[in-house]
Amino acid sequence: MLTELKEKVYQANLLLPEYNLITFTWGNVSGIDREEGLIVIKPSGVEYDELTSDQMVVVNFDGEIVEGNLNPSSDTATHIELYKAFPDIGGIVHTHSPWAVSFAQAGLDIPAAGTTHGDYFYGSIPVTREMKKDEIQVDYEKQTGSVIIETFNKKDINPNQVPGVLVNDHGPFTWGDSPAEAVHNSVVLEQVAEMTYHSLQLNAENIQMSQSLLDKHYLRKHGKDAYYGQGK
Numbered sequence: 001m002l003t004e005l006k007e008k009v010y011q012a013n014l015l016l017p018e019y020n021l022i023t024f025t026w027g028n029v030s031g032i033d034r035e036e037g038l039i040v041i042k043p044s045g046v047e048y049d050e051l052t053s054d055q056m057v058v059v060n061f062d063g064e065i066v067e068g069n070l071n072p073s074s075d076t077a078t079h080i081e082l083y084k085a086f087p088d089i090g091g092i093v094h095t096h097s098p099w100a101v102s103f104a105q106a107g108l109d110i111p112a113a114g115t116t117h118g119d120y121f122y123g124s125i126p127v128t129r130e131m132k133k134d135e136i137q138v139d140y141e142k143q144t145g146s147v148i149i150e151t152f153n154k155k156d157i158n159p160n161q162v163p164g165v166l167v168n169d170h171g172p173f174t175w176g177d178s179p180a181e182a183v184h185n186s187v188v189l190e191q192v193a194e195m196t197y198h199s200l201q202l203n204a205e206n207i208q209m210s211q212s213l214l215d216k217h218y219l220r221k222h223g224k225d226a227y228y229g230q231g232k
């Protein structure tokens with residue numbers, strides 16, 4: 001079942017250690033077949049150097065295992081909520097990459113400080129609010145998805161333009177039109193988190209790039225159709 005998507009998700013998972021985005025078994029990548037209404041995700045707790053394509057777990061939108069002998073990632077419910085709310089995405093990544101986690105634990109957005117950021121994220125990468133006790137105790141992973149969606153709705157952010165978020169006290173989730181693109185966005189997010197941390201240390205007063213430069217760089221990379229510039 002979904003052999004081609006399993007291979008794509010498997011290969012995308014292998015990129016996480018390759019780009020030093022994870023330690024041990026932290027993190028996971030998923031992909032979706034929207035026609036079938038099925039999601040393929042990394043099995044929980046499996047070491048990346050022991051992973052195989054046929055271990056990928058297939059679940060439906062209720063989180064039920066449709067195919068697979070292993071448990072799906074413990075973050076599966078978060079992935080499902082995001083696929084439901086963001087109809088254009090085809091792949092999702094969660095990691096504990098250290099610079100992104102540093103901003104998430106500090107409860108800080110990653111501001112758009114330069115063109116590296118602006119090429120991929122049309123504005124700040126938001127951090128979610130802290131979760132409430134009942135949200136944590138009842139169904140943390142599903143509520144994590146809900147709080148991410150709440151953040152984008154409240155801040156009127158287009159997830160196609162800002163393909164990533166920092167879950168407060170936890171870490172980053174990124175997405176894209178495929179598992180591979182979601183990984184690419186994870187690498188960029190971690191890079192801009194580190195660069196922005198150092199820029200803040202050097203001169204916090206000068207951190208925000210201009211809207212014109214952000215518009216130009218986002219337009220240059222994503223083309224006119226994707227351009228939602230508020231800029232001049």
Ligand SMILES: O=C(CO)[C@@H](O)[C@H](O)COP(=O)(O)O
Nearest residue numbers: 025026027028044045073074
């Ligand atoms: O954030 C967490 C745990 O805090 C998870 O993302 C783990 O880091 C990976 O869990 P599995 O995907 O292996 O279940």
